[in-house]
Amino acid sequence: MSEKVVVIYSGGMDSFTVLHKALKDGKTPYALSFDYGQRHKKELDYAARVCESLGVNHKIVDISAINSLVGGSALTSDIEVPEGHYEEPSMQTTVVPNRNMILLSLATGYAVSLEATKVYYGAHSGDHAIYPDCRPEFVEKMNDVCGIANYTPVEIVTPYLKESKTAILTDGLKMGLDYGQTWTCYNGREHACGKCGACQERLEAFTDNNATDPLTYEV
Template sequence: MKEKVVIIYSGGMDSYTVLNKALQEGYDAYPLTFDYGQRHKKEIDVARRVTQKLGLKHKVIDITAINQLLQGSSLTSDIDIPEGHYAEESMKSTVVPNRNMILLSLAIGYAVSIGAHKVYYGAHSGDHAIYPDCRPEFVNKMNAVSQIANYDPVEIVSPYLHQSKIEILKDGLTMGLDYSQTWTCYNGREKACGRCGACQERLEAFAKNGQVDPLEYED
């Protein structure tokens, strides 16, 4: 019997690569997607389509009620989405307060309930400058807590924690993944904007890998 693992799966490039990596490593993957009131809900629809195609037991959990507690981010409040690269100070407005601690806690609870001992999520080095809950210090501390929070210890696995999105894409391309089956843009419109930090980093990753992004862009 395959070992069960829970994958926090947003529908974006990173979690898509993590999901497929776990599948290729032979795990029985249980993808878990959260609707926390984010603007870019298009990624949730993308996640549904991908998991349905793969025949996976996918859960989309509505936690939009907590949105009222997570204000002040341009992803959850009526604040303009900043444009530019993640290295810029303005991108700090996309930080959602305590998001990954909340999502990981829920995923750990789900893992315990189904007898899984690992939770995967797609933190990577490109997020370290802006997002405290994607840094190694956070992952290591959360991992320590998740070992003692329940009778059954759960390991938090971030396979790309010390790698960039460029390296994540390279790994995914090696696996033969189709990145038209992902959504990255913070603006959930019909086409990707090409200007927000998420789009900028995605386009850079494709360019550095000598590839053309299969998504359509407004610009």
């Protein structure tokens, strides 16, 4: 049997690409999605459909109770989702305190229970300015911790840590991936808003690749 790995799979385009990269590399992925009370919970439906179509083992874990401790984000609280370019300072309102440390800790525990050797997640360079828990120094320190936190070390793998959203999409298009199977918008409405920072960054990546986004947008 091929090497087992855990993939933190949100249902967005980054983790969608990471999941397929793990498959392409011959791994046996165990996809792990989290309901942390995000308003764009719709992404979990996308994740479930993709995993079902691929025959990938998939768990969705409800950890929404953490919002009694780590609220104050536009993704989880009654705060308006900011619009405009992804790198604008207003995007800091979308930070969920300590989110990736929490998710990586749970994913590492899952990996140990599966006797898996690695946990994959889709941090990339476009996140560095906004999300501290997507920065190289965070990944490096988490890797150190996950190497000693259990009897069996687990490696944190971030294939696109130093790559842009455009580069991730380029790689995915080369693999022939259908990004109509992903959800990026921070609003969980019927169609993607096209205005929030996540939508804007996604649309820019498609423009940079001279490709058309298969999702339907409100604008």
